[in-house]
Amino acid sequence: MGTHEFIHNYSESSAAIEQPETLLLVWDAPNIDMGLGAILGGRPTAAFRPRFDAIGRWLLGHSAKLSEELGSRIEPEATVFTNIPQGGADVMRPWVEALRNVGFAVFAKPKVGEDSDVDPDMLAHIKRRFNEGILHGVIVASADGQNFRELLETLVREGIPATVIGFHEHASWAVGHPSITFLDLEEIPGVFREPLPRISLDNLPTEGAWLQPFRPLSALLSAR
Numbered sequence: 001m002g003t004h005e006f007i008h009n010y011s012e013s014s015a016a017i018e019q020p021e022t023l024l025l026v027w028d029a030p031n032i033d034m035g036l037g038a039i040l041g042g043r044p045t046a047a048f049r050p051r052f053d054a055i056g057r058w059l060l061g062h063s064a065k066l067s068e069e070l071g072s073r074i075e076p077e078a079t080v081f082t083n084i085p086q087g088g089a090d091v092m093r094p095w096v097e098a099l100r101n102v103g104f105a106v107f108a109k110p111k112v113g114e115d116s117d118v119d120p121d122m123l124a125h126i127k128r129r130f131n132e133g134i135l136h137g138v139i140v141a142s143a144d145g146q147n148f149r150e151l152l153e154t155l156v157r158e159g160i161p162a163t164v165i166g167f168h169e170h171a172s173w174a175v176g177h178p179s180i181t182f183l184d185l186e187e188i189p190g191v192f193r194e195p196l197p198r199i200s201l202d203n204l205p206t207e208g209a210w211l212q213p214f215r216p217l218s219a220l221l222s223a224r
Helices: 003-012 029-040 052-070 089-102 119-131 146-157 219-223
Strands: 022-028 075-085 105-111 135-141 162-166 181-184
Touching: 022 029, 022 052, 022 119, 029 075, 052 075, 052 089, 052 135, 075 089, 075 119, 089 105, 105 119, 119 135, 119 146, 135 146, 146 162
Parallel strands: 022 075, 022 135, 075 105, 135 162, 162 181
Antiparallel strands: none
């Protein structure tokens, strides 16, 4: 059953819930971290962690613009989806609490294997809001956004504006998409304390540059 059919079948069997019209942001924390790590060549430090207060202000401005375009009040809703590794609760607790203090909901899931990724939970949340009849825009923050492509294209056909926030190095499909808006994360004002040290084949320094692998070579062993 395709995404389009799933949405319509689900919608027809669900009663609309009285909730505000919503501009939904889902933030794929593991994938954003992967993209940042690839750009930085290592684990992101505090200087290169996204500032969620800046993201929140951008989202408020975007929802106000959408409200004006549609002639009705659109409320922003933002959720960060993340995995909690075994033994990592104490390390991640301050970050999760900081997100909640800014105004972001957090969906946290223990990381116990490859099947515990949060991608299915993000897709289910987007579909849930659509089927409730309150979704008037969706924004997916993910380094590449590839896992969301089919659903976002279906929503666009249903008249729901869709945006991907990510890194142009990884999300070439979204950069040139005819009906999905792409925004590079670094273009959001104030989102990073320092400019990202971005190097691509299009802007190589004359002395050359090291391009780090996207994942360790040992990952090939688990893929067999």
